[in-house]
Amino acid sequence: MRTIHRPENTAIVLFAGVALFLAGLVVVRFGEGPAYPAVSTIFILAIALPPYAAIVHWLSWRKGLALVALLSILPAAVEGLAVLTGIPYGHFTYSAALGKLIAGVVPRTVLLAYPPILFAAATIASQTVRSAPARVLLAGAIGLAIDLVFDPAAVHAGFWTWDVPGAYYGVPLQNFIGWAVTGTIYAAIFFLVAKKELARDGCVPVMALAGGFWTVCLWTGYLIANGLYLPVVPGVLLIIVMSYLLVAPSCPWGQEAVSAG
Numbered sequence: 001m002r003t004i005h006r007p008e009n010t011a012i013v014l015f016a017g018v019a020l021f022l023a024g025l026v027v028v029r030f031g032e033g034p035a036y037p038a039v040s041t042i043f044i045l046a047i048a049l050p051p052y053a054a055i056v057h058w059l060s061w062r063k064g065l066a067l068v069a070l071l072s073i074l075p076a077a078v079e080g081l082a083v084l085t086g087i088p089y090g091h092f093t094y095s096a097a098l099g100k101l102i103a104g105v106v107p108r109t110v111l112l113a114y115p116p117i118l119f120a121a122a123t124i125a126s127q128t129v130r131s132a133p134a135r136v137l138l139a140g141a142i143g144l145a146i147d148l149v150f151d152p153a154a155v156h157a158g159f160w161t162w163d164v165p166g167a168y169y170g171v172p173l174q175n176f177i178g179w180a181v182t183g184t185i186y187a188a189i190f191f192l193v194a195k196k197e198l199a200r201d202g203c204v205p206v207m208a209l210a211g212g213f214w215t216v217c218l219w220t221g222y223l224i225a226n227g228l229y230l231p232v233v234p235g236v237l238l239i240i241v242m243s244y245l246l247v248a249p250s251c252p253w254g255q256e257a258v259s260a261g
Helices: 010-026 036-059 061-085 110-126 132-157 173-193 195-201 206-225 232-247
Strands: 092-094 160-162
Touching (some): 010 206, 010 232, 036 061, 036 110, 036 195, 036 206, 061 092, 061 110, 061 173, 110 173, 110 206, 132 160, 132 173, 132 206, 132 232, 173 195
16 A cells, blocks of 8 residues: 555644534524625635645646636536536526526536535545546546535525426436436546546545535535435545545555556
8 A cells, every 4th residue: 555645734624624514513504695605605715725726736737727627617517508408417596695697507606616526536536446447437426425415405505496306305316317427527537637647646635635525524514404314324424434535545556556447
């Protein structure tokens, strides 16, 4: 096993995760008002910046920024497609709580919200399996698990609603099928772009999972506080896995052990 030096700021990530969990459990109550979209934007930006910085530092600023931009714009475009056509997530509508809409369709904050989830999923996958195809599939599955936590909480908070609500706390099955498909595609893009760095280092840097970790911590606390208990199960499991990786980061694969596919 190739041991990775634990960055000192992983302790800060863990502490912030505990704070966000407690905030979701006892403090956070979502609503609307003139200041709320700005607060929401600042909060989402604060969650997104650390994993963005980790990826850019790892890949180099040009390659990293290009990847972050691609994985921000592409998911936002797919979200817009879903709002307009129902493909691939089903017909749904955003509320005003997340700020102004791009072309009247998708909030600008969506550009920031998805990449941290993908980076967390890719980090976990890179430390769990060694072949590129297995990493892509596992990252897609982990992204779906995060959505099982996030979507019912966001619907309860009033961030968006489906035209035809589903059985899973208002979220339809089509949404999760869409997440599995698109998340796997985005993971394939990520691992293809990072192929050289993964061959060199074996795994994605552990700090890249910070934003996804914080997201799951906040929403898991919120779910418990509001009696939405089924999504708490994947939330707790994800928190345990990501906490372990932050406490004892290691890469099981030496440079020669990482399969190119």
